[in-house]
Amino acid sequence: GDGGGGGALGDGGDGAPDVRPDQVPADERRLAVHLLGLPVTLYRAMQQHDEALRREHTLLTLGDAASVAAPAGAVAQVVIAQLDAGLLGADAAGEESADLVGMVSGSDAQASARLLAMLEEADELARGGQLLTPPTLPEVRGCRRWWLGEVIAQSGGAAPTPWPAFTVDQPDDAPAEPDVSSGRLIDQLGDAIVVGDDRNRITHVNPAAARLLGWSPADLTGRRLTTIVPPRLREAHISGYTRYLVTGTPQLIGRPVKVPALRRDGTEVAVELLLSVFVDDSGRRSFVGSLRELAHRDETDTQRLLDRGLAAVEQIAANLSSPGASRALDELAGRAGDTLARALAWPFAAAWIIDEDAQRLRCAHIGEGADRYPAFGAMTRQQRLVPGAGLPGRVWQSGRPAWIPDIAADANFPRAAAALRHGLRSALAFPVKANPSGQPLAVVELLTDELIDLPAGLLTVLRTIGVLVGAAADPGPGPGAPPTAGGRPGGTPRSGPGGEAPQR
CATH class of the missing domain: 3.30.450.20 (PAS domain)
Known part of the structure; x- marks a missing residue:
């Protein structure tokens, strides 16, 4: 398959849907259409490519009575607008996929069928070299056929079909031409x-x-x-x-x-x-x-990084034991992040705490890097992350330190484009816990402008810092574990079961 396809469409032998627009009833009753597991990043790329195809196809087929092009403004814009509104929340939370609901009528479904037929026709023209826009990649084409197919199929009473699992080798309709010239x-x-x-x-x-x-x-x-x-x-x-x-x-x-x-x-x-x-x-x-x-990191550099981390542990422990020091969790986590960032010579540090009401992580402190990266800092403060979303969300969900050796290559870092614009390349994060087997109370995140692979010993240092800070914080009701898929907290408030799994 092409990585997707609404089950009720009726795929032909080449994977192309065989539903014609005139087969979709123009009923004006509004029905809920559920798009389950819509792949956010892939859908955004599909939108960009489909718009280029649609624009060229419209110009090419003006006056062509045989074309299936729909009139301007009548190509499922209502449905697309509803999806875009739902995707704003997924983008803000850094979610890789989203379950979206749209209300559609029979005329919306007809418009979706016309749009799908027009894009399939445009793709054929692109394959034949008649458009400047390149042909659609199979995975992107599969996303298009799936979501438009779901609108058409569900408007006719079919049950929702979730976005299918990604496959390794998507078929293509033309063999690759070997590069023999060079x-x-x-x-x-x-x-x-x-x-x-x-x-x-x-x-x-x-x-x-x-x-x-x-x-x-x-x-x-x-x-x-x-x-x-x-x-x-x-x-x-x-x-x-x-x-x-x-x-x-x-x-x-x-x-x-x-x-x-x-x-x-x-x-x-x-x-x-x-x-x-x-x-x-x-x-x-x-x-x-x-x-x-990549060869293994030079042993001298590795030892230097580890020594700096150990020095940060001593400094953080001294700060925590000083008389009159604040015991507020956000302040303790923020100061620990700043101390570690200075020790490692990393230019950006942030502390994230759990918003109990919304079950989201939010940034509560930016110290190091606030003046140097004001725009990136502002974006960081606006983020609200669900468990597993972004680097802080991953650490909140797993309860273990984690790092990203190259932000540009990580598919789950919502601020990647902004970080790269500011020259930030690698990132680490670790949980703050009241004890080693407890649930995360907060997450500390650091970024650097170098490509870094962390030595394994530094992970132990990060765990130690997290427990030092968590144990020193004022006890309170405390956040619970990250919510499960059903939205309920999955653990006891401060020191429930579910200790750390070995770091891979």
């Missing part, structure tokens, strides 16, 4: 090189890349680029790829980033990726990725 030169390079085309397919793999990834060049050539992307990062990869193809605005092009690559045996290897883009005489773009396996 293949011999690339094969002679010592660096691992993977070349992809504008349909997200691998067109060339040199021997060094094949060895690094555990494939033979022949077996990997022709597969989707998502084959070498870990599952948790695939939707972000597809979304970024689509945005670049539509807008031409680079986010990762031309600068090295640390990312994990997926080997054939399912293991991951940390690489430094440098992406370049080349355009041939016909205007087709190729993406050349140079992958350099």
Whole structure:
């Protein structure tokens, strides 16, 4: 399949829906349509690409009576507006997926069917080279068919079908053309090189890349680029790829980033990726990725980072024992974050506390970095994170320290674009607890402008700081565990069961 598709649409052999707009009843009764698990990032990329297709298709088919183009303003705008309103909350909370509800009538469903038919027609034109907009990637096309298919199917009485699980190798309707023009030169390079085309397919793999990834060049050539992307990062990869193809605005092009690559045996290897883009005489773009396996961090740098962390523990313990020191949780967590940030020479620190009424994390303190990064600090203060959302939400949910070696490669960091604009590249966070097996009371987050892999010993330091601060805070009603999927707190207020699992 294409990674999606409403069950009641009736997919043809090529995965294209076979419902015609005139088959959808124009009933004006309003019904609730449930979109379960809508992938937020992928949907946003789909919107951008579909708008480019729609705009070009409209210009191309003006006066063409055979076209299925709907009149301007009549293409499911009511439904799209309702989804956009619901997605604002998901964006603000940093959620990867959202369950949305929209009220639609039969005419809205008809408009959705017309929009789907028009976009399918536009995609065929793009595949034939008749549009400047590139053809839709299969994952993005699957998202389009799924959500519009759900509107059409549910308006006819069908039950909701959740967004399906992502698959590794999405089929394409045309084989990848191997890159033979520069293949011999690339094969002679010592660096691992993977070349992809504008349909997200691998067109060339040199021997060094094949060895690094555990494939033979022949077996990997022709597969989707998502084959070498870990599952948790695939939707972000597809979304970024689509945005670049539509807008031409680079986010990762031309600068090295640390990312994990997926080997054939399912293991991951940390690489430094440098992406370049080349355009041939016909205007087709190729993406050349140079992958350099990252060596282990220099032992001297690792020890220096660990020594600085231990020095911060001593300083924080001294601050906590000073007479007259505040016992307010937000102040203690904020000062501990500032002390650790100064010790590690990291330029930004924030303390997050749990809003019991809303069951959200909110930023209560920004010390280090408040003057240097005012815009990023303001965005941080506006965030309200659910358990698992963003780095602080992950730490709140797991009860364990966590870090992001490269923000640009992390699919679950809602402030990534703003952080990268300010040059912030890596992040860590740890929970504040009253005792080692207790539930998180707060989360401390630090960011740096360097690409950093944390030594394992520093995780122990972070756990120690978190317990020192939590034990010194004034006891109160205390926040409970992060809520479960049903919205109920899942633990005792301060020291319930569910201790820390080993850090991976």
